Amino acid sequence: MSVVFLLCACISVCAVALICFFLFVNGIPAIKEIGLLNFISGTEWRPANNVYGIFPMIVGSAYVTAGALLLGVPVGILTAAFMAYFCPARLYKPLKTAINLMAGIPSVVYGFFGLVVMVPFIRHNFGGRGMSVLAASLLLGIMILPTIISVSETSILAVPKNYYEGGLALGASHERSVFFTVLPAAKSGIFAGVVLGVGRAVGETMAVMMVAGNQPVIPQKLTNGVRTLTTNIVMEMGYATDLHRRALIATAIVLFIFILIINISFSIIKMRSDK
């Protein structure tokens, strides 16, 4: 019987192997055909002319992720600090429920909300078409909040209480003790949360597609449209054939490698913070 359990356990190994195999077998030939350098650093994506450069999408992913972090990280960490050290007892449970719910809302619902609320708002107040780097960043900033909050809160709570008490004993106020003794001690855990948030933001697809405009050009302004690696795949996979199709799979390989790097750094940071 133990063999059956072992087989079950091996399925996840097989799944990862299969995913890698099928992505690489279908995508690597396209990268070879286009040329790795042309593919990664090419600034033009014109499937009709067989020109496949994903640099604008890499930059696009980087922009919206950076924007999301700019908004999500401060709010997320401060909210985590609030929940761990400032929150009145009767507020704690509703807030925790709210944050869990935030993590559970489907990305299409977020995307739709962005489409009907944020996009018109940006169009009226900042000009442009509304579907923009700004809209995608704002929306992603909201979507990564629950990840950052829950990982940060856990690591803040894991800091031994005597750090906080030591701060108080030296005459620091409650706020100063939390921010200048507890938070620095929890920094690697908080950082792990941020890295996990980056993974979420880079991998998010549908919500971004609905608000980003999806032009395959490097955006010059915050109000310009942007296309990310993920949306590049969803936008065109439905009708792509031949090299175009394989180029999209190759895009997924690039995305997959980015995500692997992010996840490995998360594991390393987390391992260090657990020690």
Added chain:
Amino acid sequence: MTVRKENIKKRSGTHRKSHRCDVISIALRLAVNLAAVTTAAVLIFIIVYILINGIPYISADLFAWKYNSENVSMMPAIVNTIYMIALALLFSVPVGIGSAIYLTEYAKRGNKIAACVKLTAETLSGIPSIVYGLFGQLFFVKYLHMGLSLISGALTLAIMILPLIMRTTEEALVAVPDSYREGSFGLGAGKLRTVFSVVLPSAVPGIISGVILAIGRIVGESAALIFTAGTVAEAATSLLSSARTLAVHMYALSDEGLYLNQTYATAVILLVIVIFINALSEYTAKLLGGKTRNG
């Protein structure tokens, strides 16, 4: 939890009052409160906005059995979602529980295979859903010739939720005290009997809360399904028929842009389902004795 409660109890007024004029402290307190209010306000705004715009358009027509362009009923999509949940769980739960049993009950410390399984499970949980969708299309749809179908979608989702089921089951199994196992061995039960009649039953609430979380993910998933289960708006008649789930249905409506009010209504139903699932998972977590799922 307990640490936090102590924090609150011990925070007597004295040291707070003595620092009333400390600008940095006041600024920090303000910032922290502002952040928490922002987080809560954003969520409330999203939910209330969708409810206000969607509830007036929920009508009996939207739950008609047939979908057509005059009446974009979401009933077929709801039926498909239920099929999808049932199928994905059917594949994933036994495998997930089996893996977790192997990891906690059979694998010895420092076992290379166990380390490898844990690593791959972690990798799986980080892969974005669009990559799953692409893989599902390459493997299930094309390579195994299953086509855009319920079964392709369910198998893709099964892989996607596998790490979640594995992790929650493993946590639940680890939480079962060793004295249970020792007691069972002491009464002469074998390893297998101990696992199935002693360890697993005590881990059931934990496993169920994992399954509920997995259901939540399936309900909300869209990117992985568009290229595996397709977007046909009819209730599936067989495992091989293409079927859109509620989230995909909502995306399709929003994409077509002709049915704004119905899209709001669909969003309301999705939100209600998600809220219900979250409440359920919190309830089962409570049965586990105050353990939170993020804890």
